[in-house]
Amino acid sequence: MKIALLGHGTVGRGVDDIIRDRVPGIEVSRILELPDRLSDPRMTADYSDIVNDPSIELVVECMGGIEPAHTFICQALMAHKHVVTSNKAVVAAHFDEFARLARQADVAFLIEASVGGGIPWIASLDKIRRIDDVMSFSGIMNGTTNYIIDSMRREGLDFDIALGRAQELGYAERDPSADIDGIDVANKTIISACVAFDVDCVRDLPVTGIRTLTKADLDLFASRGLTVKLFGRGVRRDGRYAVAVEPVAIPSVSLEASVPSNFNLVSCEGFTVGPLKFYGQGAGSLPTGNAIVQDVIDVSQGRRQTYDFSKGYEYDPSLLTSDYVIRTRSLNVRCDAWGPNAWCVHNYSAQQARQLFERVVKEDASAFMAALSQEG
C-alpha cells in the first residue's frame, strides 16, 4: 500500500523511519513539505501531487495546526483516501466534519496518535464500545505538566525552574501556554469524549491549568495525603454527558499520583469490563509514530473504522460535581478554611467552579484551584 505523509517534523520522521525499518508492504511514496525543505526525492510542496495521485491510498497528516491541515484532510477524504492523523487541534475542532466525509467516501478516519501518543487509548475505547457503554474516563493526558508537577514534588523545584527544565528536555514549547493552561488536554478530552460517548463534544468546556501551582500548594495537599495532577475528565449518564479539564487533588497512594516524569495515564470504566487504565509515553517521535503506523496497518488489514455522532446526547455540566479547593488572597472566597489562604467550596459543578475561579483571578492572578477527587 502506498501512503503519503503531510509534514516531516518529529512525528513524520518517526512514521517514515518505523515504516521503512519495520513494516514490509507499506511504502511512504510522497511527503508534503515546505518549498525550502525539499531534501528527499519523495518530497513535494504541492498538495495536488498527493491528493490527485490515485496510487496513494492513505494520507497521514502530521503537520499540526488547524489550517491548512483541515482543508487537506477534507480533500483527502473527498478523494476517497483513508486519513490517519496525530493532530489533536484539528480533530478536536472538526471531528464531526471529518467523520461525516469519511462515512460518505467509505474510507477510514483514524486518530490513535492524537491522544496519549503510543498508548493504545482510542483503539481501546473503540474496542470497549463494541460491548460496553463507556460510563466515564479521566486521566493524565499531558506529559509536560506531569513532568513539571513531578519535578516540583520529588525534587522540590519551583514551577519556573521545573518548566525551564521541561523546555530544555524538549518536553515543553518555548511558549508553554497550550500545555500549562490546559488547552492541549482540552483538545484530548474533547476527542476522548467524542469516541467514548459517541457525541460531537462541546468545545467550550471548563478548562483550568496549572500555571499558578506552587511548591507550597503541593505541600499543603501532601499534608492531607493528596497530590495534584492535571486531569481531563468526562462522564456520561442517562443520555447526558459532561467534560472538564482541571487540576485534581488525588490520594498520594493512587496510581495517578505515582505517574513519573512525562508519562501519561488514562482511565475509563465500562459496565462489564470494569475500570481499565493505560500508561505510557504520551508524546515523542517514535511512540507517536508507532500509534500512527498501528492505524496505517489497521487500514491495510481492512479496518474501516469511522465515527458517527448523530445520537445527540445532551451536554449537562451538572454531571461533573466536586468539592474545590481555592488558594487565593482574594476576599471573594471565604467559606470553609482548608489551609493558609486556602478555602473549600462544596458540590460545585466544574463549570460553576471555573466561573468562580475566573472572578477570583481578576483580583488575584496567582490564585490556584483544584477539584478534590471523590476517592480523596
Next chain:
Amino acid sequence: MKIALLGHGTVGRGVDDIIRDRVPGIEVSRILELPDRLSDPRMTADYSDIVNDPSIELVVECMGGIEPAHTFICQALMAHKHVVTSNKAVVAAHFDEFARLARQADVAFLIEASVGGGIPWIASLDKIRRIDDVMSFSGIMNGTTNYIIDSMRREGLDFDIALGRAQELGYAERDPSADIDGIDVANKTIISACVAFDVDCVRDLPVTGIRTLTKADLDLFASRGLTVKLFGRGVRRDGRYAVAVEPVAIPSVSLEASVPSNFNLVSCEGFTVGPLKFYGQGAGSLPTGNAIVQDVIDVSQGRRQTYDFSKGYEYDPSLLTSDYVIRTRSLNVRCDAWGPNAWCVHNYSAQQARQLFERVVKEDASAFMAALSQEG
C-alpha cells in the same frame, strides 16, 4: 454466528449474559454441562452434539483444568471450529499443540481471557508485535495475592487473616495453593512469554510464591522505601529469553506498589512504543466474560490470529539477574546483612536464587525471598 460454551460456571455465565444482552448477531446455541446440571434447553452433556454440529462455528472453552479441556479443544480445532479459551492451565500446558492445530485447520485460536481478565493484554502484545519486538514484560498477574499483600500493608493484617478475607470475598479458592505459591502466575507468565517472545516457553521456570510473607517482612521493606508484590517476568535479548515468577521488592512510589485490592497491572516494553502498562480487573465473571466476548467478536469480524513458535529462541536463565533478599533463621545464607535475620545475595539469576531458596526452606520452612527490583 452460532457458538457453543464448554462450561457454565462463573465465566461461562458471564459470557452467556454479555452475548445475550449486548452482542447482536452472535448466539450461544449449545452449552456443555455435567449430566446432573442440564437446566437449560441449550445444554448437553455429550460433546459430540457440539463438535459434530456444523452450524457451530466457534467453541468457547471455560471449563478450566487440563482434561477433558485439552481433548475438547483439539477436537474442536480439528473439526475446523474457532476456539476461544479462558483456561490458563490448559493453554500454558499445550499452547504449541493448539496453535499448530489451528494453523492446520485455518481457524482462530484466541486466549485473551487466560491472562489479566478484562485487561486487553494479549491483544495488546499481539498488536505491539506488528511493529516492535517485545523486549520484556512483567507485572502483577494475580489479584488474590495482590489483595492479600495490599490488606497486610494497608490494614496491618496477618497473612492468614488476609487470606481468610480473600476466601470470604471469593477471590481465593478453599485450597489457595495455586494463587499463593505462584502456580497461577507461572501459567500466565508462560502464556505471556509465548505471545510476547514468539517462543514455546519452557514449563519448568523458577517459581516462588508469597506463602511465607509476614507483616514484619513488609515493614522491613517499607523501612527502605520498598514494598513487595508477586511478579511474573520475562525478558528477551539476542535470540534468547528468560522467565520467572517471584516476589519482587519495588519502590513504594511506583505504579505497581499503588495497585489496590485484587487488581492486576501488567507491563511490557517495545522498541518504538516504549514502556506500556495496563491495569484492570484480572478476574471475575463479567471482566473475564468481556475478554472472551471480545475474542468472539474479533473472530466474527474476520480476525484469524493464531500463533507460531517455530523461531526456536533459546531459554537462558542468566538473562534475568537480580540481587535477592532472603529472610531466614537458616545458617545457610550468611552474606550481606540486610535486616533482622535478612540477608542479601548479589547478581543471582532467578534460577540460582530459586535453587538457593530451596536449600534454605529445607531447614527453615518459614523463610521468605524477594528479588530487589533494579529501580529499587
